[in-house]
Amino acid sequence: MNDLVRFATAGSVDDGKSTLIGRLLYDSKSLFDDNLESVERVSRERGDDYTDLALLTDGLRAEREQGITIDVAYRYFATPRRKFIVADTPGHVQYTRNMVTGASTADVALILVDARKGVSEQSRRHAFLASLLGVPHLVLLVNKMDLVDWDEQVFQSIADEFASFASRLRIHDLAFIPVSALQGDNVVERSANMPWFHGSPLLHHLEHLHVASDRNLVDVRFPVQYVIRPQSAEARDYRGFAGTVASGVLKPGDRVSVLPSGFESMIASIEGPSGPVDEAYPPMSVVVRLADEIDISRGDLICRPHNAPTTTQNLDAQICWMDERAPLTPGKVYALKHTTRWARAKVTEVDYRVDVNTLHRDQEATSLGLNEIGRVRLRTTQPLFVDPYSENRTTGSFILVDETTNRTVGAGMLTASHGA
Incomplete structure (x- = not known):
């Protein structure tokens, strides 16, 4: 269940996020020859005296021209121990919404800090966002240690300052690693230039991180995405409910309840992409068949009879606003x-706006602008089946969409008092 780990990189502009990912891909031998040849060719054409590994992730022309990441670039690689999905997120404050998108599904957040500059406004902003998004593990990477002569005191000073700020956030697991992404020190192999650091290099840390316990395997939540009713004569009695398991473990023979109807039944079978399975757990995509004929449609939710989410039309949530218009x-x-x-x-109400640098709550605020975060109350036209985001990142989150333009304008995370 812990074969796959998702991690997101964050930090200020030019702190080396794209270079770090490029170094991970390069040193773990996860690159195709044509990828490497293309990067080497572009580096030569620009007159660089080194292979710019950041080009492996900075795929947009605008990013290459500006030298910054403005979109979320996803990369995939594997080691003998684990598979990884990497989200290279933007560092500039203008693209905070992109960072929210990239980190929303991450198991780990890697926050890079330039050893010469120390903890910046964006370092604190991204730590706050990682905490808000419920990312269970956070690693502070003090990058460019080669430019401060591998000084242990510089690393320790930055680590202490960041730890002091992080103590005010909900961060359950925090680690510190000094690295040089450009030269590869402490990225995949232990650095000979920093013998004073006794921790693991980054890849070893990611490979051995325990993430299975981060997933909620207790509260069964199965939102129905699609009802499968084959039209052939031999399958006319088939009725399956397709979706992705949000949390909990489903097994044939389990008693379940369906919301909003409240009808109960028993799971007759569970089918995965390759056929029947004995159990389903997050984030598996499966088809569930029930023993009884129950009217179920897209948007309904299957759960345990005595462990149901809250049904409410009143939402209390932290919202990151993404609309510039x-x-x-x-x-x-x-x-x-x-x-x-x-x-x-x-x-219905804006409770407050958060200053992500000081964590001050501005209770005089009456609106949220682009990339701002605050606590908001909403009233929906029909009941939703919700959990606090701290307990379930799937049933505890939502998006807001502008009905005129069909653009996503906000991302919300439900607080524990969502039904109040």
């Missing part, structure tokens, strides 16, 4: 997507 203000109505269920939602 108009702010979020009370009275506005948006389309809201929660798991596989759609509703319309009206903003």
Whole structure:
């Protein structure tokens, strides 16, 4: 269950995020020959005296021209021990919404800090966002140690400052690693230049990180995405419910309840992409068949009879606002997507706006602008089946969509008082 680990990189502009990922791919021998040849050719054409590994992730022309990452670049690689999905997220404050997108599904957040500059405003911003998004593991990478003569005191000073700020956040696992992404020190192999550091290099840390316990395997939540009803005569009695397991473990023979109807039944069988399976757990995509004929449609949710989510139309959430055209203000109505269920939602109140640098709550705020984060109350047109985000990142999150343009304008995380 812990074969796959998702991690996101974050940090200020030019702290070396793309170079770090390039170094991971290069040193772990996860590159195709044509990828490497292309990067080497571009580096030569630009007159670089080294192979710019950042080009492996900075795929957009605008990024190469500006030398910064502005979109979320995903890369995949594997070692004998684990498979990885990497999200290279933007460092500039203008693209905070992209960082939220990349880190929303991450098991680990890697925050890079330039050893010459120390902890910056963006370092604190990204640590706060990682905490808000419920990323269970965080690693602070003090990069460019070669430019400060591998000084242990510089590393320790930055680690202490960041640890002091992180103590005010909900971060359950925090590690510190000094690296040089450009030269490869402490990325895949232990650095001979920093004998004073007794921890593991980054790849070893990622390979041995225990992530299985981070997933909620207790509360069964299975949002129905699609109802499968074959039209052939021999399969006319077949009715399957397809979706992705959000949390919990499903097995044939289990008693389940269906929301919003409340009807109960028993799981007759579970089918995966390759045929029947004995159990389903997150994030498996499966088809569930029930023993009884129950009217179930997209947006319904299968759970345990005595362990159901809260059913409510009142939402209390932290929202990251992503729309540059108009702010979020009370009275506005948006389309809201929660798991596989759609509703319309009206903003009833803005409680406060968070200053992500000081963590101060501005309770005088009446709106949220682009990339701002605050606590907001909403009222939906139909009941939703929700859990606090801290307990379930799937049933505890939603997006807001502008009904006129069909653009995603906000991402929300439900607080524990969502039903109040």
